[in-house]
Amino acid sequence: MNINWYPGHMAKAKQMMQESIKLVDMVIELLDARVPASSSNPDFHRLYGSKVRFVVLNKSDYADCTKTKIWLDYYEKQNIKAIAANALDNRDIKRIRDLIFDLAKTKQQEIKARKGINKTIRAMVVGIPNVGKSTFINSIAGTAKAKTGDKPGVTKARQWVRITPYFELLDTPGMLWPRLENALTGLHLAYVGSIKEEIIDIEEVATHFLEEMTSLYPQHLIERYKLEDLQQDGYKLLEAIAAKRGMLKPGMVPDTERCAKVIINEYQAGMLGATTLELPDTYL
Ligand SMILES: Nc1nc2c(ncn2[C@@H]2O[C@H](COP(=O)(O)OP(=O)(O)O)[C@@H](O)[C@H]2O)c(=O)[nH]1
Numbered sequence: 001m002n003i004n005w006y007p008g009h010m011a012k013a014k015q016m017m018q019e020s021i022k023l024v025d026m027v028i029e030l031l032d033a034r035v036p037a038s039s040s041n042p043d044f045h046r047l048y049g050s051k052v053r054f055v056v057l058n059k060s061d062y063a064d065c066t067k068t069k070i071w072l073d074y075y076e077k078q079n080i081k082a083i084a085a086n087a088l089d090n091r092d093i094k095r096i097r098d099l100i101f102d103l104a105k106t107k108q109q110e111i112k113a114r115k116g117i118n119k120t121i122r123a124m125v126v127g128i129p130n131v132g133k134s135t136f137i138n139s140i141a142g143t144a145k146a147k148t149g150d151k152p153g154v155t156k157a158r159q160w161v162r163i164t165p166y167f168e169l170l171d172t173p174g175m176l177w178p179r180l181e182n183a184l185t186g187l188h189l190a191y192v193g194s195i196k197e198e199i200i201d202i203e204e205v206a207t208h209f210l211e212e213m214t215s216l217y218p219q220h221l222i223e224r225y226k227l228e229d230l231q232q233d234g235y236k237l238l239e240a241i242a243a244k245r246g247m248l249k250p251g252m253v254p255d256t257e258r259c260a261k262v263i264i265n266e267y268q269a270g271m272l273g274a275t276t277l278e279l280p281d282t283y284l
């Protein structure tokens with residue numbers, strides 16, 4: 001699939017991030033638990049240096065918990081602090097707040113031992129569009145300071161939110177730019193709603209999606225769309241689902257475009273069951 005990534009916007013996001021990261025001691029990386037590899041960016045990690053890195057596998061309520069565990073083990077082996085969360089769940093937010101404050105305290109003590117000052121620890125949240133950054137910042141800050149929305153790229157300006165006397169959060173999340181070298185990345189990001197609808201071919205996205213689901217989670221498809229068997233061809237499956245749902249154009253032709261939108265929207269809303277499409281070795 002050929003995606004127009006608006007290279008100008010990406011270059012700007014990259015530049016903004018490179019400037020912001022200089023201001024912080026901690027980076028809170030929000031990944032989509034369904035596609036942790038596609039939603040992370042190794043180019044960006046290179047800028048971390050000695051900064052504290054904290055990974056949140058967000059939207060884990062939509063992910064396959066067996067595979068989430070594999071991802072958490074993967075991070076643990078590399079000594080990277082990681083947690084699975086649902087940013088809409090208060091208990092998860094409380095656990096994360098405690099963890100972040102612990103990490104901040106440790107970092108602060110380290111600085112105090114070296115420099116003898118009580119430094120305010122500053123953190124920023126980074127992630128791809130629609131991963132839950134604004135929701136997360138709002139919940140952690142305990143106020144509705146950052147805007148949230150369903151469409152990618154809702155947030156604009158920059159400000160600090162003081163959360164404890166020695167901990168501040170940048171209220172503007174950093175937008176991670178996608179890796180372009182792998183075609184599957186574009187598709188996976190489209191499935192989870194991180195790419196503007198206007199720049200993707202929704203039928204192509206849905207066709208690939210149905211093929212991946214057929215091989216990874218066939219039962220989810222069978223149950224959701226009341227299918228008897230799964231044909232191998234994704235496009236045929238799309239036509240079959242359109243017909244089943246009564247989405248027809250004049251002449252009884254299956255309305256595959258409308259059906260494709262419905263399927264991808266249902267996936268984004270978690271209606272197709274818990275899925276994780278990538279494992280730590282996906283891009284190795
Ligand atoms: N199910 C679920 N939905 C979430 C979670 N986190 C955020 N959302 C929803 O995902 C959508 C995008 O969130 P938003 O915070 O605007 O993402 P941003 O673009 O990264 O700032 C909103 O509809 C949120 O309610 C989560 O952990 N689980």
Ligand SMILES: [Mg+2]
Nearest residue numbers: 133134154155
């Ligand atoms: Mg936002």
